[in-house]
Amino acid sequence: MINLSGKEAIVTGAGSGIGRGICSVLALAGANVLVTDISGKGAEDTLKHCGYGDKFRARQMDVTNENSIDEIISEHIKDRKKIDILVNNAGIIGSEGWSNREIPNSQDWTEVYEVNVRGVVKVSERVSKEFQNQKRGKIINIASIAARQGSPDSPHYSTSKAAVVSWTQSHALQMAAYNVNVNAVCPGLIWTPIWESIARKRSQFGGSLKTEGLKGKNLFDQFVKAWIPLQREQTP
Template structure:
């Protein structure tokens, strides 16, 4: 019997990468998992591969009406929402002085407003239930900064601060909120912002005490703990999953 037996969990951006790894872990622990992704085909494909306790739904986290429609569908189908994992994210690497304002908007809309939109839709449901847990996937970039990712770092820093504030506001309803901060992780997004450069990979690997990039499963294990009743008395916390690259 898994630690998430009978729980209803939403994972955003779960069609691939870290989100998919999180969805697989939550499913393995017994949860019913809603794969919410802007790419409906990848959401449904991932859900089909997971099994009968998974459903794939379209959701654009930057659009409040899209998020609300997805959340309403989950509530109607399952009657409750126990876990919200805000994983959807996007970045485009460039020195800040060379960056494009249109990219600032997209980075902030997806990484920060995406979290605000889903929490605005889900937290009232959890408050009414007097139970629930929110796990926000932030980034070590939001804790210590990252060259070439200034706006992304700002957005993820906002996610960390927002998580702490929500944790304070929602504690009276027995709802907790925590942030998980990945370090460099071997995903398609990482490859798209320069991670496919062998020199960069080698330099990063040498800088990480464990001498390897994170795998999605490394993040998923920590998210699953926060999503479980074992973490019921833990709220407002930020945990780095970086192989020791950052320590505090």
């Protein structure tokens, strides 16, 4: 495994699912990790889950709120002097009650764009100020398989993730002169609260597959069989 001893990493949306998994892997590689999430409790739970003592710190941070971002990043720089890695992982699938609506409403589009697109841009721009001073840094944006394929019931989410890929390409060009790498990854299917919500919706309204009578994880497994060549789910 890559050795990240002495590196300072910041992960957004790290109070659950994939973000928590990313923190565990960063910890195994020896990095110091600032675990952030809109849910302070979620961030604290990740800290306990990873169990890496004072190499880990947890902070409540809302990626849609520039004051919240500035406060946490400024505090981090004051304490730790540098940032080596930013993982923009925070993301949502819809606004409250999304899975009970057959067609996403205006609020779904707005909130998903605020978190998934504007949130990535806001955190990236704040951290990039530090990267420009340091003349180095790495940004990893968590996009999705949804960026590359349409979706009948969550076009707002798919287009938001396509925007993350496009933003990544633009930001990589902006930051190249400062020796900063900006990349995106497109995970496939992972059983997290986001997929629980997609399964709830598809068990009510159907989806692109025949899933009548299937619910929850059983419905998810049907998508894994159809979409993933190795027919096995990924893990956070």
